[in-house]
Amino acid sequence: MEQVARRVTIADVAERAGVSKTAVSFAFNNPDRLNVDTATRILGIAQELGYRPDPVARMLTQRRTGSIGILTPQDLSVIFTNPFFGAFSAGIAGVAEERGYGLHFISPLQGSLTRAIHRAIVDGVVAIGLTDDHPEIDEVRRAGLPMVLVDSATTGDAASIDVDDEGGARLAAAHLLELGHRDLAILAIDGPRSAGGGAHGVVERRMRGYRETLAVAGIDLPADAIAIGPASIDGGREAFERVWDAGRRPTAVLAMSDAMAIGAIRAIHQRGSSVPGEVSVVGFDDIDLAASTDPPLTTVHQPVQGKGEAAVRLLLSVMEGSSQAPVHRRLETRLVVRSSTGPVAQVGRR
Amino acid sequence: MEQVARRVTIADVAERAGVSKTAVSFAFNNPDRLNVDTATRILGIAQELGYRPDPVARMLTQRRTGSIGILTPQDLSVIFTNPFFGAFSAGIAGVAEERGYGLHFISPLQGSLTRAIHRAIVDGVVAIGLTDDHPEIDEVRRAGLPMVLVDSATTGDAASIDVDDEGGARLAAAHLLELGHRDLAILAIDGPRSAGGGAHGVVERRMRGYRETLAVAGIDLPADAIAIGPASIDGGREAFERVWDAGRRPTAVLAMSDAMAIGAIRAIHQRGSSVPGEVSVVGFDDIDLAASTDPPLTTVHQPVQGKGEAAVRLLLSVMEGSSQAPVHRRLETRLVVRSSTGPVAQVGRR
DNA sequence: TAGGGTCCGTAAACCGGTTTGCTAAACCGG
DNA sequence: CCGGTTTAGCAAACCGGTTTACGGACCCTA
Secondary structure: OOOOOOOOOHHHHHHHHOOOHHHHHHHHHOHHHOOHHHHHHHHHHHHHHOOOOOHHHHHHHHOOOOEEEEEOOOOHHHHOOOHHHHHHHHHHHHHHHHOOOEEEEEOOEOOEHHHHHHHOOOOEEEEEOOOOOOHHHHHHHHOOOOEEEEOOOOOOOOEEEEEOHHHHHHHHHHHHHHOOOOOEEEEEEOOHHHHHOHHHOHHHHHHHHHHHHHHHOOOOOOHHHEEEEOOOHHHHHHHHHHHHHOOOOOOEEEEOOHHHHHHHHHHHHHOOOOOOOOOEEEEEEOOHHHHHEOOOOEEEEOOHHHHHHHHHHHHHHHHOOOOOOOOEEEEOOEEEOOOOOOOOOOOOOO | OOOOOOOOOHHHHHHHHOOOHHHHHHHHHOHHHOOHHHHHHHHHHHHHHOOOOOHHHHHHHHOOOOEEEEEOOOOHHHHOOOHHHHHHHHHHHHHHHHOOOEEEEEOOEOOEHHHHHHHOOOOEEEEEOOOOOOHHHHHHHHOOOOEEEEOOOOOOOOEEEEEOHHHHHHHHHHHHHHOOOOOEEEEEEOOHHHHHOHHHOHHHHHHHHHHHHHHHOOOOOOHHHEEEEOOOHHHHHHHHHHHHHOOOOOOEEEEOOHHHHHHHHHHHHHOOOOOOOOOEEEEEEOOHHHHHEOOOOEEEEOOHHHHHHHHHHHHHHHHOOOOOOOOEEEEOOEEEOOOOOOOOOOOOOO
């Protein structure tokens, strides 16, 4: 056994090769500045010694890290459970990889997002689900990191990518109204975004879309027809159970995410009701699996993966400093009608 | 406008406060060594100047990065599309966050995984789906990084977490045999693991489980009853279409992932056949959504999230150097029967 | 043969922190 | 009033690279 393996440094290689550190550095990064023989000799020795330039030291001098951060206000353990996030990440990863950037997830470490931000080794940040007025966003800004806000509905100094949440929600509500439903429930997404976030987060926008559309039809939902929960299958199931337990028997459900919609469907089935026979359900996101659920989900489509791609592209352009005024893009949403919604059941059957 | 914002360094704070760099450093990391007044004064000035210790510089001296890497042989853009991976990541993230570690994904950058490994700023690595003999694994080893192999079936010097793939596959095949199926198709997972990976990757193990069980019943599948594709919905759909187009009309399908199973079901429906009426399908993984598909999926359950958790726990223990002999753990699998499988259709109906 | 380019390589400064002695002053009991 | 112990803070080395500025050797040319 060797003694405790000390890392091989550039100095070791230099000494062994009888050259300066500079020469070794050049051999790796700037071989043209060296005699070709010297360069290959150095590289050979480096290889033989198992030398790898320490990426941290390299970063320190070059002042770039080669990776971009994804900032989420919620624990990754919950976030990764949502298929929506997988697709979004896939979008980000695709263009990041292609451009040579690694991916680093920044989430509350032991409860503190701020702390995670300070620890983060990234050249730029894509923040998802954090509104502009969040203190953490300010933290990023003060750290001088380029940033793009996703789903924040900002028009501030930070670039942003959004989706027409309100419009999508309108479509969903209108669809149910057309089918004759008047007794609805809303399953809203829980999370720091709405807690800390002021009046214009994703949740608020979708909620506004729902309510205003219903209001036009003269419907004003009581408080116990609205339940809040995490954007997961279980979250949706529990949220639906709460409105059920409150004694409400809606004929249709507006869920703010497909995962929640699926949870609601499970709960409905479990209570012996059928979808869409007795209860219609419409989701939000249109994840890959939405077409394969039982029954296939009627939902509001948003370009999830495209959103991720657009966000990184925008971030990269900000990082390259080609920015004058901050860019704000809004992507479209549309309703996809499948089989989880249908006409309201015959009156009086209940 | 200020002139180009230069980062505030520790020296700036020191100068402004009329103390040494040491004092500033102490104020942040070791306040007890300073007079309490001095410490608060320094902190105050730091705050006022907007000073944040540069995490990279800090890492250089402390020789730790505070994050762990997830190494995947495939592009993240495809990997994230598989719900299996989301659950796995959630497991990893949960314990990593709790222990104060960030998460960094290491995937082929511009085609080169080796390059990504050298760039990676991590204290340890969880490698998923890479067998021990992969050259990249060696690269990590030579970089001196602690590592845990997941789904690699290794018994080498690196710690590992596995799952009883072969046993699970046996259960799946036996289940179909019991239902009377004798004309089967297998949808296998494509990927670098099987290409580079030698004869004992996940795919090989599952395949062996399938084939040996079938062999006992005297069944030997022809080559065109086996199709390979990426572990995604589309991958499964296309794979099934290939066996269909080859003229085969299996009464049952063994898919190596739930995503592929769902894709197969879509393809079957699209051809006007029913599941499980005319064709039975069994998946692998038991992702969250498997219970909510149409029809609910019969599948081999593996503790995906638990696998991630176990991997990080193991990695952390390796990182703490509490290792003597390398640990190899194997988690159990079991069959979950839902509604995508049923008895073989009446003979002669075809 | 002086002057001007290349070519090859080096010493030293630098990136932005942390950590290790070390010292000067204040404090303390006898 | 003295030797010994704390307390508070500093200078300098260090982490492991990159980059700048410089110089010697060699070759051409006028």
